[in-house]
Amino acid sequence: MRVVVATGNAGKVREIREALGGLGWQLEGLNGFPLPEETGSTYEENAALKACSVAMTTRAVALADDSGIEVQALGGEPGVYSARFGGRSSDLERNLYLLERLRNVTDRRAKFVSVIVLAYPDGRIETYRGELTGTLLEGPRGEQGFGYDPLFVPDGETRTLAEMSVAEKRAIGHRGRALEALMAAHEHGAPS
Numbered sequence: 001m002r003v004v005v006a007t008g009n010a011g012k013v014r015e016i017r018e019a020l021g022g023l024g025w026q027l028e029g030l031n032g033f034p035l036p037e038e039t040g041s042t043y044e045e046n047a048a049l050k051a052c053s054v055a056m057t058t059r060a061v062a063l064a065d066d067s068g069i070e071v072q073a074l075g076g077e078p079g080v081y082s083a084r085f086g087g088r089s090s091d092l093e094r095n096l097y098l099l100e101r102l103r104n105v106t107d108r109r110a111k112f113v114s115v116i117v118l119a120y121p122d123g124r125i126e127t128y129r130g131e132l133t134g135t136l137l138e139g140p141r142g143e144q145g146f147g148y149d150p151l152f153v154p155d156g157e158t159r160t161l162a163e164m165s166v167a168e169k170r171a172i173g174h175r176g177r178a179l180e181a182l183m184a185a186h187e188h189g190a191p192s
């Protein structure tokens with residue numbers, strides 16, 4: 001099956017390609033197709049907006065991810081607004097802003113959420129969700145991954161997500177879990 005990966009985030013593309021290799025799908029990039037504005041208030045809504053818009057414009061199956069980090073001490077912020085946290089425009093600036101917001105805060109608990117939507121040109125959609133709980137460090141560690149990975153140590157681990165390979169992050173991570181559920185549903189063809 002031909003599937004357009006409807007994201008402009010290179011880190012997501014790497015993780016999605018690595019995880020779905022075994023399905024034998026032909027994964028294609030956006031090739032200049034625009035993504036719609038994320039006007040939803042949930043990951044599910046925003047992932048569906050992105051996947052449905054690309055499925056309709058390309059007439060192909062489209063896969064989108066909407067994700068974010070929810071910080072306990074910030075009442076769940078930034079959540080669906082993680083890509084625009086504090087109005088900062090780069091991963092580095094957002095990480096510095098998050099550290100600033102958490103200065104002198106001892107409760108460092110946080111949770112990553114990833115929602116994957118597969119949309120078909122006929123309007124059908126499938127939704128898969130994965131979560132990962134952990135704690136936020138007081139400074140970044142590691143060069144791999146993207147976004148808030150250098151600050152986040154998953155529960156039960158000593159390394160940050162940015163100190164793990166793509167395969168290691170997939171095995172325990174939020175996006176890996178959502179993609180795992182998608183793969184289980186498609187093992188013997190598309191779910192009916």
Ligand code: ITT
Pocket residue numbers: 006007008009012035038065066067068069082083112145146147148149161175
């Ligand atoms: P697309 O909409 O083009 O897919 P985006 O980066 O704008 O890309 P989102 O709106 O879903 O995607 O924003 C999610 C943000 O949450 C992302 O930019 C990161 O800052 C953060 N994020 C999501 N998943 C992450 C992960 O696995 N590791 C680190 N940060 C992550």
